[in-house]
Amino acid sequence: MKKDIILAGVGGQGILTIATLIGYAALKRGWNLKQAEVHGMSQRGGDVQSHLRLSDEPIWSDLIPFGKADIILSVEPMEALRYLPYLSDEGWVITNSTPFNNIAKYPEIADIHNRVKEIKNHILIDADSIAKEVKANRSMNIVMLGAATKQLGFEPDELKEAIKTIFSKKGDVIVEANLRALEAGLQLG
Amino acid sequence: MEKLMLLGDEALAQGALDAGISGAYAYPGTPSTEIMEYIQRSKQAIEQKVHRTWSSNEKTAVESAIGMSYAGKRTIVCMKHVGLNVAADPFMNSAFTGANGGLLVVVADDPSMHSSQNEQDSRFYGKFALIPVLEPSNQQECYDMVFNGLTLSEKYHVPVLLRLTTRLSHSRAGITTRQTLPPNQLHFPEDPNQFMLLPAFARKKYKNLIALQNDFLKESATSVFNKKHESEENRRLGIIACGLAYNYLMENFAGKQIPYPILKICQYPVPVEAVTELYNSCESLLILEEGMPIVEEMVKGFSWSGTKPIKGRLDGTIPRDGELNPNIVARALGLPDKVGADIPDVVAPRPPQLCIGCPHADSYLALNEALKEYGKGHVFSDIGCYTLGFMPPYQAINSCVDMGASITMAKGAADAGLYPAVAVIGDSTFAHSGMTGLLDCVYEKANVVIVILDNSTTGMTGGQAYTAAGHLEDICIGLGVEKEHIRVFVPLKKNFDEMVQIYKEEIAYDGVSVVIPRRECVQTLKKKNKMEE
Numbered sequence A: 001m002k003k004d005i006i007l008a009g010v011g012g013q014g015i016l017t018i019a020t021l022i023g024y025a026a027l028k029r030g031w032n033l034k035q036a037e038v039h040g041m042s043q044r045g046g047d048v049q050s051h052l053r054l055s056d057e058p059i060w061s062d063l064i065p066f067g068k069a070d071i072i073l074s075v076e077p078m079e080a081l082r083y084l085p086y087l088s089d090e091g092w093v094i095t096n097s098t099p100f101n102n103i104a105k106y107p108e109i110a111d112i113h114n115r116v117k118e119i120k121n122h123i124l125i126d127a128d129s130i131a132k133e134v135k136a137n138r139s140m141n142i143v144m145l146g147a148a149t150k151q152l153g154f155e156p157d158e159l160k161e162a163i164k165t166i167f168s169k170k171g172d173v174i175v176e177a178n179l180r181a182l183e184a185g186l187q188l189g
Numbered sequence B: 001m002e003k004l005m006l007l008g009d010e011a012l013a014q015g016a017l018d019a020g021i022s023g024a025y026a027y028p029g030t031p032s033t034e035i036m037e038y039i040q041r042s043k044q045a046i047e048q049k050v051h052r053t054w055s056s057n058e059k060t061a062v063e064s065a066i067g068m069s070y071a072g073k074r075t076i077v078c079m080k081h082v083g084l085n086v087a088a089d090p091f092m093n094s095a096f097t098g099a100n101g102g103l104l105v106v107v108a109d110d111p112s113m114h115s116s117q118n119e120q121d122s123r124f125y126g127k128f129a130l131i132p133v134l135e136p137s138n139q140q141e142c143y144d145m146v147f148n149g150l151t152l153s154e155k156y157h158v159p160v161l162l163r164l165t166t167r168l169s170h171s172r173a174g175i176t177t178r179q180t181l182p183p184n185q186l187h188f189p190e191d192p193n194q195f196m197l198l199p200a201f202a203r204k205k206y207k208n209l210i211a212l213q214n215d216f217l218k219e220s221a222t223s224v225f226n227k228k229h230e231s232e233e234n235r236r237l238g239i240i241a242c243g244l245a246y247n248y249l250m251e252n253f254a255g256k257q258i259p260y261p262i263l264k265i266c267q268y269p270v271p272v273e274a275v276t277e278l279y280n281s282c283e284s285l286l287i288l289e290e291g292m293p294i295v296e297e298m299v300k301g302f303s304w305s306g307t308k309p310i311k312g313r314l315d316g317t318i319p320r321d322g323e324l325n326p327n328i329v330a331r332a333l334g335l336p337d338k339v340g341a342d343i344p345d346v347v348a349p350r351p352p353q354l355c356i357g358c359p360h361a362d363s364y365l366a367l368n369e370a371l372k373e374y375g376k377g378h379v380f381s382d383i384g385c386y387t388l389g390f391m392p393p394y395q396a397i398n399s400c401v402d403m404g405a406s407i408t409m410a411k412g413a414a415d416a417g418l419y420p421a422v423a424v425i426g427d428s429t430f431a432h433s434g435m436t437g438l439l440d441c442v443y444e445k446a447n448v449v450i451v452i453l454d455n456s457t458t459g460m461t462g463g464q465a466y467t468a469a470g471h472l473e474d475i476c477i478g479l480g481v482e483k484e485h486i487r488v489f490v491p492l493k494k495n496f497d498e499m500v501q502i503y504k505e506e507i508a509y510d511g512v513s514v515v516i517p518r519r520e521c522v523q524t525l526k527k528k529n530k531m532e533e
């Protein structure tokens, strides 16, 4: 078993939290993991990505090779498309549909959505609205994690446990909100 | 033994703590910053009373580390690649003095310039200084190599260089830790003149360093980090893979038999004998390096070399610049390489930018207004978040060269007759290497305006404390700037007119002016508020 996952978004949108949760679940299974992160200049509102590699075999490269990613999991629709060169033929693009508009000329959002829909395996959901609906406004990233659970190859319980453990320091209210966000995402995955 | 999930930087930091260091020295710089940050967070570091405060710059950091080594304790000093340029003087000379307590100089290179103003390969510095260099290929080696590096340093009384690169510094994987070593006791060097580089001593020390080269070579030849994979199957190609390049090579053969003989090099000097053997036994060589073609150049320069093809960055098999990846290595091996769909045209670039509410934005808008009548081309700047003032809508600055250069470039331009000549420098950058330049300005009463952007932190690298915080005016006064030409304001929209007025008055003054816009970075403010919640 191996999963090569590109996590994508804009600096500050919480992709590293997604990585931490998936990582926790993978380690629980006794898998190997490598996770390349972006630190530094790009974190100032630029595009950021993380290469997350899970496998029950040894993992060599910290970077996923182009054309080999199983999943692009993105919290922003234009950012999902930025990493298409990494996607394998049978790979999935699972992305939030809500744009993060911090640039002068953000493209027509319909054009972005249409391009996502051209991808053979895709899930396009409005994670921002869903997070608000379940009163977990700041957990858009966890909605996306929920939507990707099946393709990631995890059982919902494994990720629930990860949320309970990782967020426990932040208190029950935050844990509950994130569990609601995960559940809502699961329904759409 | 415990298994931890750590960034390469963090694995190295944990290794240093477990290997019994008494102090870590550093100035922040991507991708090396997380080493010191990890040590500062570590309970173990507190218990072991490890020194872990940021230094003013890389030069002061290396010098402090040399002092700790003199006193017999183990130490690491960490920086990004360009930091070693700043610290080159003590670094080069430390190869002559040698070490007493183990001295490990950790330098993180940034090939492809993800967060840097240039690309350079610190292995050259190791070769230049004639000292051993370690180059980990994975997180476990980051951890282990601190032990080996410090041991090597104490065995031969030399500093050892450990070279990281971005992808390893910032990638996480599981590592197994070892039993913790006790710190050294305070003890003087056996030779009381070890650290005395008067020419008469230095000449002897240089001979001694040269004499050690053979020992270093033997260490490389027997190093656990340098490995040979034999393969009788195919002698057409022998592969040398250095540091991280080894992973990219192995990625291409994951789960398969590797058809070529491979030499993995992670400890230098280059193990010449093993390289010669490989060359002699194969029809051609492929040399894979994350960085500049230092090994490739060496191999091409050996007396026995010249007839067989040597492939790498110099002959175009691999691009001359930038970091490697598995696909580049696949192509170099002639393996099929399949890339996904192109980035669609609809995708727009998303460059980094100043945070919403950043104080620098207000400082720049007012400066632009004050300089309007003089046209463009008057503002020398420096390195930090404020370099993003180059971007629209500000387009406020005209240079960014190296830390501290804003002040001295403004002075040079003023010397040439440019008026106004304005320097914009961050507060941490000013502490790093702005002060001596300001003294040059004062000494000659140069007609310059120095803007020190005081956001009370080292913003670009994630908000670290810096040594001049809270003392900027005192420092300027101490350096001789006239009190009435040190002007402070709060960069906020509502103060726009006041800010423009102050800038204009100081531009009009024929002499050294310092303007200090003072408001905290919104990111560190957010962090503080969160902690108080």
Ligand SMILES: Cc1ncc(C[n+]2csc(CCOP(=O)(O)OP(=O)(O)O)c2C)c(N)n1
Residues within 6 Å of the ligand: B027, B028, B029, B030, B058, B080, B082, B083, B086, B117, B383, B384, B385, B386, B403, B425, B426, B427, B428, B429, B430, B453, B455, B457, B458, B459, B460, B461
């Ligand atoms: C010699 C050297 N050391 C370290 C760095 C990394 N670096 C770039 S900018 C910066 C700090 C900037 O802080 P400050 O001057 O306070 O400006 P701010 O980012 O807060 O606006 C650092 C540490 C570098 N580029 N060069």
Ligand code: SF4
Residues within 6 Å of the ligand: A044, B353, B354, B355, B357, B358, B359, B360, B385, B455, B459, B460, B521, B522, B523, B524
């Ligand atoms: S991190 Fe601080 S200094 Fe840097 S852009 Fe953001 S607010 Fe400005």
